Amino acid sequence: MPKCTRNGCGKEYEDVTNDQMACQYHPGLPEFHEGLKGWTCCKTRVHSFDDFMEIGGCKLGSHSSTPKHKNDDPFKADLTKYDDVLPTPSPAPSTATPVEAVGAVPESRVAEPEPIDEDPAGAVIAQGATCKRNGCQGLYESEGVSHAPEKCRFHPGTALFHEGNKGWTCCKPRATDFDEFLRIKGCTLGRHLFVGTKPEKKVQADKCRRDYYQMGSSVIVSVYAKKIDREASSVKFTPDTIKLHLVHGDGKVYDDEIILSASIIPEDSSFEYLSTKVEIKLAKSSPAAWAVLERDSA
Secondary structure, rough: OOOOOOOOOOEEEOHOOOOOOOOEEEOOOOOOOOOEEEEEOOEHHHHHHHHHHHHHHHOEEEEOOOOOOOOOOOOHHHHHHHHHOOOOOOOOOOOOOOOOOOOOOOOOOOOOOOOOOOOOOOOOOOOOOOOOOOOOEEEEOOHHHOOOOOEEEEOOOOOOEEOEEEEEEOOOOOOOHHHHHHHHOOOEOOOOOOOOOOOOOEEEEEOOOOOEEEEEEEEEEEEEEOOOOOOOEEEEEEEEEEEEEEEEEEOOOEEEEEEOOOOEEEHOOOEEEEEOOOEEEEEEOOOOOOOOOOOHHO
């Protein structure tokens, strides 16, 4: 299947399902200024490179596999210029305890490298999952193939942006163009990482706008959120609260608890995921009109 080359997407797609709502991407360019990172086409700004890569696209359209750099482009980035500083990728550091050598530098003076995360034994990995390591886009095929030693070529360091130059803290190459930076080859060899043992960081989404109206014995609440992952999201009721766990298409999570101004009947209440919102129907415990939705607003 072709892979989308639009900024912020990168997903594989099929032509038969490639409509004008299939791709969520950034039409602008990366922008890095005074430690903040974002895209010229939208307002979101973050500090870390990982958070920057997770900023959801601000425009919808169809996927595109058009290369960003054409073969006949005289300005195409030439990454062979890095060959003199990247002769051979180094193997990932061993997790074994090193033997102390005579005359070695005292341990207190040596910076302890951060251990490289690995997939736990017996981890359940979906077919076609993408490697999480920086600089690698390897896809999971099978245990024997994808977890073979030195199968993954990656950057163990973090992204570094300084005075217009972009690179990684673990190696010397620097690029001025963002697409060129993304294509700097990894400097370390190891096993692919598809699951890992470190807990995955959840990015909290902005507070979702909501409103409500009443119809006799019911209260209808609308929570406005687009492209909700219905399988990963949940709405739960108690006699006095609504508990929301909404996972957006870009992976951001919106968790909230609405403390109601009056009681409801949980088993008679319901909700429905729509294209632009979650519509919640609350069954009142008594037919009296509510002055406000939330107790704090009373």
